[in-house]
Amino acid sequence: MTKRETLRAAALLRLLSLVWLAAVLGAYLWSFRPIVKTILPAWPL
């Protein structure tokens, strides 16, 4: 691989990692929905 290709692959991996991170944290926070509803019954979600 050329240096340019290597940099592009690393950038793509970084982007994928960030998407993964956002998805994991989002799903984890979403899993607390029943608990939040218990404390705040008016919570809209």
Add this chain to the structure above:
Amino acid sequence: MSALVSVAAVVALALASIGLGGLALRGLTGRSLVLPPLDRWCLSFVAGYGILGWLLFFPGVAGHFFAPVFWASTAAGIGAFVLNRAWLPIEPRRPSASVLLAILIAVVALVGFVDLLEGIAPPADADTLSYQFGQPKDFLREGRIFFYERAIDGTSAKLVQMTYAAALAMGGELALTLWTMTTGWATSVLLFAALRRIVPELWSLAFTAAFLSAPAVLYGGGNGQVEIRCAAFALAAAMLIVEQRRSSAPGPIVAAGLFAGFFVGTKFFGLIFAGSACLVVLLRRGGLPRAAAFGCAAAAAGFQWYAWNFVHTGDPIFPALFGALGLPDTSYWTREFNLYSSKTYAAGELHLERSFLNYVLYPALASFNLVEKLEGGRTGLGVLAFVLLPLALAGATRREARRDEILVPLAIAFLFYSLWFFSGTTQRVRHLLPVYPLLLAALCPLAVEGARRIGATRGLAAGVGAVLAIQTCGQVVFGVNYAHYAFGSETREQFLARNVSGAEGVDWINRNLPPGATVATGTRELAYLFEIRSYVLHPYTQMQVDIRPDAGDDRRFAGQLRAQGITHLYATEGMLQRGSPRLEATPFHRMIDRLVDSGCIAVARRFESRHSPSRTLMQLGGGFQTVGYVLATVEFDRCPGNR
């Protein structure tokens, strides 16, 4: 007992553990391994409370389960500490100061503060009250270890619980809760020691903080649950299996086997761990003799409670093998009841079919609380492993990643998970906590390496930071309940009444019933709170007093109460009170109604109590129900069979 005595007891137990463990480790590894100071202190402490738990079994079964025996054993351990002090140097390194370090220390301090609040509050967790603390207290009351004729929790392995008994006898309840807090923290410090061997110190601290604040650690670290303590044994065993490559002497592998054995002696799942670890040892260079040494050491350290069960029942892991071994019916267990018990247990504990698909999906189903009965929300492992996964995969492609420090814990954790999942035992995710540090010990260095490789170090830091932020919020919410007690004017009884359903009545019973009375209760978590003899009525772990829904023979039931010496019954109105609203009128309930009508069961007093699915959320406005409890006397002269 004064708080000073309680603290002194915990300090004495800790020093004794470090002394006993240090002496054993020095003897086994001193000439062949050079361990960093922090590793020595942590490994010594963990080995020491394993050794202490192992040693105390013997005076217990011999009928000498008293405070003087515990103080004497502790004094011997402190003597070992003094003798061995030179092997335990103080850490010479000081980390360089930085803002990140200060933030991480603040997070760890916050977690520690909440744990301390829990440590000074009375115990309130159901399993803890039911048997983790309840049974050691019963042993102390009797002055000996006796055989519980009750399946599952009654016949579980109890090596670590022996140290609970010591703490309770030496320093009272405060010593007991502080001791569990201390032993819970040891696992995290050991994880830090393991990680910093191959990961920069700041990262090691961040990962350790994430482990320390994970829901399962938060839930079980400060109470009597043993998974967090088993995690220390598992991690120590894995560390020493890695270390054995530096030595041709058998000491390190024997020490690893002892740690695995302490896990075996504390929980039946330790057998799965010891098997997994032994297989990993076997597959490495010089495998067979080392695996034999590992296995022998594990058997020596872990055999006690299995032998105890075998002597009393013929089944070392009673009642798991009762049917397979074709054991005869006894007064406390029959083939018919065994079938009922295993079916009811499976209905309550096995929520996923044991298929390959579920095996692959289980981590996600549990971590994101997609199947609530796996309890991944309140007592799960958190999502750190998921956050680390892509970067760990990126790091795993490098050749240097395939080192023992990563492969050994990963292989053991993988084998343990696989065997555990397909074994048909409980699927609650917290039972995986013992191998979670092993998974982190493998994933964390790989993720750091992967992040460095693709230039995503800041992304990794953001991910770990987000996990820490979420978990720390959970820690604060969890701590509110205990802050109420620590900073308010609440008494122990008021705290228990707020947190344990039915505790008000137990307080009255302790103050008013004669010492010779025996109270049977259908609420298992009350067992620890009784100061008089109690008997737990459980539908499928005991059959001496049959309370299955189909049990409806008045004469037989009254005879069973008499045989157990039960003078009083304490249970919810739904179980005992005539005409109270019930979900369904089973033959058992109809029988109770008849016994109440005949005066055999005479309601003496009523209590109102609170019940909530979450103690933590109850403090924050979460709902609770008011539950009525009834204390009834058993009037045997009016019972069927006596008239």
